[in-house]
Amino acid sequence: MADRPNAETHMKLEPWAWTLTAQLAVIAVVVTVILAFLVAWEGDRSEFEEHRALFFARALGAVSADQGSDVSRAFITATAAKDPSFLSAWVIRDGGEDEFGISRGQAYDASMDGDEVGSILTDLTESGVHKSRSDRFARSTSGLAETQKPGHVAPYFALDTDEESGARSAVVPVVRGATTFGAAGVSVAPTMPDAPIPWLLLLAIGAVVGVGGAFGLSAVKARPELRSKVLVGIIAAAVLGVGLGGWWSYTSSYSGELGRRVADVERVRDAATSLGLDAPAIASLLQQADVSFTGAQGYLTGTAPTLDDGFEARVQATHGAGRRVVIFWAALVLLLGLAIGHRSIVGVVTGIPEQPHAYLYVAPSLIGMVVLVFVPFAFGVGMSAFDNDARRYYFVGVENFIEILTGSRSGDVSFYWTLFVTVLWTGLNIALHVSIGLGLALLLKNPMLRFKKAYRVLLIVPWAIPNYITALIWKGMFNKEFGAVNLFLEKLQHLAGVAEPTSIDWLGGSFLSAFTANLVTNTWLGFPFMMVVALGALQSIPNELYEAAEVDGASRWQQFQTITLPLLKPALFPAIILGTIWTFNMFNIIYLVSGGGPNNSTEILITDAYRAFDVLGRYGFAAAYSVVIFAILLLYTMITNRITKATEGAVE
């Protein structure tokens, strides 16, 4: 039988095992960091491309609103027609609404395709392009009522991304005077490259570092005690190197992005100048096109545009989120890898050649666990860095976690109250389960008891019935007017001579009543498990100990304290840890019995996460919540493992 890898064993590893270990670790780290960086890049590129489409759409809308249809047509010719990245530019005139509120009679007022001007969209709707423009027109011009200001393009807009080509389309309403004239739309193809440095190059860098580091390690074979340190150093160097490389290319892209933004502003300004607009009109146009640009307006009226400090600071601030990405993921992977990974990887790597058959037997369940547990887990952890609305996912880095831990979800019950309720729920449940279970086990152990088998079967029944069904039945029993519990209490009050029996509104009354209802239900469900564990453990205590204690004159209670309890500990501790984790995540009872209780007060962490998933549809946020729950339980398990190991030593 192979020895468990321990501190002494791994010092005697073969050089090739070290090579493989180092390669695996470094590659895993490098790939993760690269992926994270690329995701961040894609997120920020999206923002830039959308901003571009919106900028031009707003500029066109402002021209159409302030200068009229002819100037807007000339504007399109001066800007969009000259740039191949413009796929379309148009202004659609509103035809009014019918008696059902449906927009009718929309027609092209200006278009990059000159033939379309004047045509009614419904005549062109055979082609989906016009149809979708018609829809976006309708969507962007509705809901304007509160935001209308004469002569200004209201900040309302519709933004779309074509999934296949990546083109961004923006549609803004055009308001002339006091009425909605129509809408202006622009569609642009992406201009920023897919990745700043070819990903292949980055991967190659990582591989070279990994392999080089591994060979460097094997060269340290003469000094085995240095190996761990060298391995850690190589991993850190690789992460740092890739992180810095990504950082450099990322920051260098800022100037590329800024350059493009300035070029767009210049193009609009030049086109407006060529159309004969004067400086105030151009300034107003640029202000409407990009509301956040107002601070930078000063340099745009000059002859040669220069970068303004304030503008760059604003750009930096909006992209700060991306920076947190690289640091967040690199730190997370590094910590996890160091804390958990390198010893077990080493263990597996040495174990397989020594005992291939053992690993062959374990392989199916190993693969099953990887596919069914670890892959979804990794996916969930990755998902926790995103947030989504109906259309797409946004990379938000640590924002979800910050939102959870600072409890900033408006109006909902705070995270810390829910945490308190969860801990209280778990503690009380386990205490009740163990005491009732142990008590019943002791009773059943009594050799004089008849029908023991029948009692054991009956007492298993609560655990055997699916807890979903049990929860619903108990929910019915806790009904205020018709529930069995209240009927029973009423009978008791009658017997006690109370004239007007009060019935408790269990599920809707207060936090305490709903919590009690949940507690009773889960206790009914949970004690059989503890009872079975205790029964099994009690069988293993030899009777001679009790006989010896009786001879020594110990009372029943003393016998229990000194013999039963200590010998039960090895069996009960794992059961308690299991029970704690199950109860901590006991979704069914809370959800089905009290439903989260009056005003979300009896929610536990897992039901709160479910609400984020089901009601709000924020999958990334719910995933982040699950990661938080996992972290809490992991911490709990690590602490209890330490404690139980310590007490184990004391008992021996």
Add this chain to the structure above:
Amino acid sequence: MRTNLASAPSSPSPSRLLWATLLCALWVLASCTVGEKNGGEPGKDGLDGTPTGPVTVVLWHSYREAEQVALNQVVDQFNATHADIKLETLQIPHEAYADKITTAIPHDNGPDIFIFAHDRIGAWAEADIIESVSSWATTEHLRSYERSTVLALVYKKALYGLPLAFKSVVLFYNKDLVPTPPETDEDMIAIAKANTDIADRRYGLVYENTQLYFTAPFLHGFGGAVMNMDGDVQLDSPESAAGLQFCRDLLTKHQVVPADVNSNLVTTLFNSGKAAMVINGPWFRGEISDGVRWGVAPLPVVKSTGMALAPYLGSEAVLLSKRSPHKAQAYEVMQYLAGDESAKIRMTVGGQSVAYKAAWEEVEVAEDMRVFRKQLDHVVVMPNSARMNAVWGPTNQAIHKVVKDGEAPRKVVAEANARIEASLE
């Protein structure tokens, strides 16, 4: 100490080869996934070329029993009379239906058209899941449907489907206990009081009094509202507070409703004769047991305001998928499904309250169906904006606070209004 790189423990070269292969595979895998780009052909605009054979149009629905029988009849009739279009149906279980639509259509696994209630139109339109049909449906044609059912399908000035049927809650009553149904709220309370005996666990009026859907009639009857069709939150008003106060009075002042109600309880009480009146929808007809003599009536009028208790209107419609490759043909099917022939079958065989106006004159309809149509005069179209999703949770809590906990309604609606608006930010 071994220093030879070439030597290894029990199984030498095979295991090293295995590891080397695994590593290469990992590198290749990483390269493939990392290098994924947006590419491929640009999307097609919409098919308008002449088809060579019959075009297949796929319809999804979640009908069961009588409605499904009716729909199948309509489909058969369509296929018999249209040689160029072949209509196929697929039944989806109701619980998974909405999610299936939302996930299948964007991945081109969805239907061409599907039947669904109107309340998700806003969210689906924004997510590019459904296509507008404004360009095909002329204003003239839309006048052949009940007006409110069409209004339910308009989102941001575009029409997203054709209405098939409508449903709303009405007043069900036990004919043995209630000889004539009430016309005003005061009548209703009087009848309810006469039929309530708390010790005997009999109640005059039973409805799910902590759910917005069933409390809405009272809100609207006093002039209050939760959200309008544009998505503006309107909960904070003295009228809404008055509506909620009325519900509270039903429980504490008049004591005619039970405190802890769920849908199972409503059915059980009505069937055992312990509920004289129930506020429920057309689906309830299938749950009433045979021994009960029941009738329906429109919800009564509030005497103090002169307004009727107006429930939410649900408009069941056939919607067009954004990814359908045969939109023109699909619309032809939609028009048939919503039209005259189909409406008559759906009403007589399926028991639906159809939206096509003319069908009501052309067939014999039962008395209770006429009541459902009469209720249409006093309904509030449920907002189809995606913003409505944020309303249910806080409003249900507000109802709970006023009706069960007895908090001051004005303060509660103001708070709930603020919470809804904050969550919509």
